[in-house]
Amino acid sequence: MTSKLLLYWLKKITPIILTVIFIAWLYKFYGAWDYTIKNISEFFTLVFQHFILVIISMAASVSIGLLLGVIMTRKGMEKAATVVMAIVNVWQSVPSLGVIALAYGFLPLIGMSGIGMIPALTALFLHTVAPVVRNTYSGIKGISDDIIEAATGMGMTKQQILFKIEIPNALPVIMGGVRTSTAIIVGTAPLATLIGGGGLGFWIFTGIALVDMGIMMAGAVPVAVIAMLFDYILEWSEKGLVSRGILAEAV
Amino acid sequence: MGTMLSLQKVTKIYPGADHIKAVDDLSFDLEEGEICTFVGPSGCGKSTAMKMINRLISITSGKIFIDGKNIANLNTITLRRKIGYVIQNIGLFPNMTIGENIAIIPKLLGWNKGKIDEKVQSLLEIVNLAPEEFRDRYPRELSGGQQQRVGVARGMAGDPPIMLMDEPFGAIDPINRASLQDEFLKIQTKLKKTIVFVTHDIDEAIKMGDKICLLKAGKLVQFSTPEAILTHPKNEFVSDFVGGDRTLKRLNLFTIKRAMKDNPPVVQETDTIEKANTLFSEWDTSYLISVDSDGLLKGMLKADAIPEGAKTVKAAAQPTRAFLPAHSSLKDGLSEIFTHDYGFLIVVDDAGQVLGWLHTEDIKETLKG
Numbered sequence: 263m264t265s266k267l268l269l270y271w272l273k274k275i276t277p278i279i280l281t282v283i284f285i286a287w288l289y290k291f292y293g294a295w296d297y298t299i300k301n302i303s304e305f306f307t308l309v310f311q312h313f314i315l316v317i318i319s320m321a322a323s324v325s326i327g328l329l330l331g332v333i334m335t336r337k338g339m340e341k342a343a344t345v346v347m348a349i350v351n352v353w354q355s356v357p358s359l360g361v362i363a364l365a366y367g368f369l370p371l372i373g374m375s376g377i378g379m380i381p382a383l384t385a386l387f388l389h390t391v392a393p394v395v396r397n398t399y400s401g402i403k404g405i406s407d408d409i410i411e412a413a414t415g416m417g418m419t420k421q422q423i424l425f426k427i428e429i430p431n432a433l434p435v436i437m438g439g440v441r442t443s444t445a446i447i448v449g450t451a452p453l454a455t456l457i458g459g460g461g462l463g464f465w466i467f468t469g470i471a472l473v474d475m476g477i478m479m480a481g482a483v484p485v486a487v488i489a490m491l492f493d494y495i496l497e498w499s500e501k502g503l504v505s506r507g508i509l510a511e512a513v
Numbered sequence: 514m515g516t517m518l519s520l521q522k523v524t525k526i527y528p529g530a531d532h533i534k535a536v537d538d539l540s541f542d543l544e545e546g547e548i549c550t551f552v553g554p555s556g557c558g559k560s561t562a563m564k565m566i567n568r569l570i571s572i573t574s575g576k577i578f579i580d581g582k583n584i585a586n587l588n589t590i591t592l593r594r595k596i597g598y599v600i601q602n603i604g605l606f607p608n609m610t611i612g613e614n615i616a617i618i619p620k621l622l623g624w625n626k627g628k629i630d631e632k633v634q635s636l637l638e639i640v641n642l643a644p645e646e647f648r649d650r651y652p653r654e655l656s657g658g659q660q661q662r663v664g665v666a667r668g669m670a671g672d673p674p675i676m677l678m679d680e681p682f683g684a685i686d687p688i689n690r691a692s693l694q695d696e697f698l699k700i701q702t703k704l705k706k707t708i709v710f711v712t713h714d715i716d717e718a719i720k721m722g723d724k725i726c727l728l729k730a731g732k733l734v735q736f737s738t739p740e741a742i743l744t745h746p747k748n749e750f751v752s753d754f755v756g757g758d759r760t761l762k763r764l765n766l767f768t769i770k771r772a773m774k775d776n777p778p779v780v781q782e783t784d785t786i787e788k789a790n791t792l793f794s795e796w797d798t799s800y801l802i803s804v805d806s807d808g809l810l811k812g813m814l815k816a817d818a819i820p821e822g823a824k825t826v827k828a829a830a831q832p833t834r835a836f837l838p839a840h841s842s843l844k845d846g847l848s849e850i851f852t853h854d855y856g857f858l859i860v861v862d863d864a865g866q867v868l869g870w871l872h873t874e875d876i877k878e879t880l881k882g
Contacts, residue, residue: 409607
């Protein structure tokens with residue numbers, strides 16, 4: 263039993279440890295460490311900007327995506343839902359860089375600046391709201407009619423059904439959408455620097471432009487760490503939020 | 514006991530070109546504490562009629578009164594919380610534990626925690642699920658039969674005077690269904706809810722119903738007791754629907770107690786074989802029921818199977834399984850008579866005390882009325 267458990271953990275953490283060692287070696291080898299230490303205050307500014315980019319666009323995607331997804335499932339919205347879902351599906355297939363470029367080109371047309379953090383956030387949000395809308399919609403639509411009929415027949419109000427039945431039961435699907443969104447946001451955030459949005463992408467693109475692996479790694483490695491951090495946070499919060507009654511692995 | 518539920522000329526027409534009446538001019542009264550089974554071929558409007566009572570389906574014309582109040586004047590949410598609702602596919606909430614599922618309506622009604630916990634505990638006991646074992650489990654960890662027990666418990670949780678049950682045992686295998694039906698009837702003798710029970714199975718309708726409401730194409734064909742439907746079917750449709758074996762079905766409506774004869778041929782197990790032999794000729798029978806001094810059933814003494822040298826009845830009698838409690842149905846009684854060779858069945862009470870005996874002739878007499 264104990265040896266089995268040990269083996270399980272070894273299997274689980276060995277790849278992580280190896281990856282960390284490898285990245286740390288690269289980081290040190292190319293001089294990224296020294297570069298970071300030398301520019302430590304800029305480093306913190308970029309990390310801060312990066313977190314702002316990720317957290318704000320994520321918060322906007324999740325809250326507005328959830329709201330829109332729920333509205334689409336309401337009675338009388340069937341026609342609107344078909345249209346919105348079609349748009350959402352098409353929109354999701356636009357590449358990240360394309361959305362950034364679109365924000366840069368389109369926002370000036372409606373009197374906003376195409377340069378800076380706001381257009382970057384707008385682009386990230388617009389690009390990642392789709393999976394949340396789609397998964398919220400299909401998660402709620404996928405709940406069996408019997409459950410809703412039972413809840414209605416028992417005298418639960420529409421609001422109670424939404425918050426106590428529909429959202430909790432659709433949560434695994436919704437969380438799937440949130441994770442997809444987060445993955446896209448974390449992956450796209452480095453591109454924000456292209457339209458002056460700041461973040462760790464600045465060092466990555468500077469490094470590429472100067473053909474300096476050290477500067478590039480000084481940006482890329484923290485980006486990877488942030489990506490893993492968010493993935494971990496989401497996995498952990500999913501376990502906390504989703505009822506054991508519907509969690510796939512739980513017995 | 515007054516009228517709890519009253520339907521007056523209730524009609525449902527679904528919007529559409531052909532204006533077919535799903536429920537057509539349905540009227541009946543149901544007394545407090547009665548079970549009324551809605552039965553009929555599929556598409557007869559039985560579910561529609563039931564769902565108008567808690568306004569899941571709107572009424573096109575006519576009125577429904579619950580406890581004298583027109584439901585059209587009640588808030589739908591308040592109305593539904595006073596009506597227990599149990600459906601065929603159960604519809605337990607997967608994200609909630611069994612305890613939480615049952616506690617939903619009490620919580621919405623604003624009961625305090627202590628009262629809710631007590632209610633959950635007692636309901637789980639009533640439906641034969643050990644509270645400690647089941648309260649914190651999730652629906653998917655339960656079998657279909659167990660889930661439906663929870664469904665019934667949940668329906669009763671808010672102490673509703675009325676319950677609507679839409680084919681509640683329809684999705685459960687026949688063996689479990691029969692035991693759920695029996696258990697439910699036992700619960701009902703204590704709780705005395707007014708119940709509308711939808712089923713497509715005439716046997717279930719007969720077994721569960723104090724009244725049967727037989728529907729065809731939205732119209733009420735016959736509303737009466739199971740006994741009346743079986744003995745006096747109103748027309749050919751009813752007699753076809755209840756089936757050619759309707760006389761046999763009536764066996765389910767009577768208990769053995771009603772048909773049995775008192776004073777069965779008993780012999781004390783302490784009596785001697787000589788005494789038993791006189792009783793054999795006195796009763797003109799080859800079987801005597803052996804009892805102890807408290808009248809508890811001990812066995813059967815067979816005239817042609819007394820071992821040589823046996824001095825007392827106790828030594829000669831053999832254990833027997835040819836007995837049933839008095840509250841069993843005549844159908845079970847008849848079946849047991851045919852299972853054993855004695856030509857009669859011993860009737861006992863729950864403690865095992867011999868009450869009487871039952872012959873096929875007694876059953877015939879009872880069916881004649």
